[in-house]
Amino acid sequence: MPSATSTELDLSPLVPAYDSILELAPYQTGKPVEELTREYGVSDVVMLASNENPLGCSPKVTLAITEQLGQLSRYPDGNGYYLKQALADFNNVNVDQITLGNGSNDLLDILARSFASTDDAIVYSQYGFIIYPMLAKMQGAMGIEVPANRFGHDLKAMSQAVQDNSDAKIVFIANPNNPTGTQLEQEELREFVASIPSSVLVVLDEAYIEYSPESNNRALLDEFDNVVIIRTFSKAYGLAGLRIGYALSSVAVADLLNRIRQPFNVSRVALAAAAAALADQDFIEQVKLTNQGQKRWLEKQFDALGLGFVKSHANFMMVEIEVEMEDVTAASIYQALLEQGVIVRPLDNYGLPNWLRITVGVAEENTRLIDTLRSILTDD
Ligand SMILES: Cc1ncc(COP(=O)(O)O)c(C=O)c1O
CATH class of the missing domain: 3.40.640.10 (Type I PLP-dependent aspartate aminotransferase-like (Major domain))
Structure with a gap:
């Protein structure tokens, strides 16, 4: 059953505490791995959408x-x-x-x-x-x-x-x-x-x-x-x-x-x-160093692919999709990545429709991201 949008919602005679509650859209989470597997039948999923720690925990x-x-x-x-x-x-x-x-x-x-x-x-x-x-x-x-x-x-x-x-x-x-x-x-x-x-x-x-x-x-x-x-x-x-x-x-x-x-x-x-x-805290030190090394590697790869990014001080990067190709948008790249089992985060809800937020993964995940991105951008 399709879910009602806020404007379609008929609560009457109930009235929420504040009118502004009706303007809210539920918080958009990263697409869950299980959902991607269910929808596209992809099993080997790389999750880079929620700024989680790819090394797990201590x-x-x-x-x-x-x-x-x-x-x-x-x-x-x-x-x-x-x-x-x-x-x-x-x-x-x-x-x-x-x-x-x-x-x-x-x-x-x-x-x-x-x-x-x-x-x-x-x-x-x-x-x-x-x-x-x-x-x-x-x-x-x-x-x-x-x-x-x-x-x-x-x-x-x-x-x-x-x-x-x-x-x-x-x-x-x-x-x-x-x-x-x-x-x-x-x-x-x-x-x-x-x-x-x-x-x-x-x-x-x-x-x-x-x-x-x-x-x-x-x-x-x-x-x-x-x-x-x-x-x-x-x-x-x-x-x-x-x-x-x-x-x-x-x-x-x-x-x-x-x-x-x-x-x-x-x-x-x-x-x-x-x-x-x-x-x-030794674990946290290892997490920090891994993130720094992998972020530097990703920066070089995005440069090589001609994609702009904002210098990040965290465990994710905001990458600009402004490529000179017909029909290529951040939304189409997000979708193409999804279909190949790589989940990143579109940023339309932040008013940044040309950008994707990508969590820094471990080497294997980042390599898979870059290889998939390259194949999408160069159509090979
Ligand atoms: C800046 C910032 N604050 C708070 C949170 C909330 O995180 P949590 O509720 O998992 O501690 C997040 C999660 O993405 C975040 O990015």
């Missing part, structure tokens, strides 16, 4: 998970005592500055629910992570999109947008940003935060920080009570399937977030796995 995580399997009838520790202790040590913060989430997305949602409602505005950048405008719509808040500067955040313009809108309550910044891979200079970011009134929350989403340690802005927490830093175990730690992330903030903000979050929002398996993953 082997130490497996043991930690196994130890939990006999206890699944028991609720998790709702306060995540052991994981919070480990995160407090790791990040040099107090335990009461931490909020745990069912993935970092859960925390972004909790933040929006805690601080923004119909009379408020949420500020974010053009080409910023797409969840931010969605959160504004979910809360019935006004979304203020600030034009990007060469695909990255224009912090001066964002600061101006906050000064110009007394309703602004939250500014979301992804650093490095998804899908552009751009990164902000620490000093520039510090100046930006200093320019923002203390009544406006500045959320620094550091989902990809392990790939670019220079994007770690933990120090801002000590200086500014309105800064919140969001991290995840879904990317470099390789635990996307488990759903766990965390927020670092002032004690007062953490206290509020912990009131809003659901009582057991993180499973006992995720708590144990995250603690084991955090303890294995």
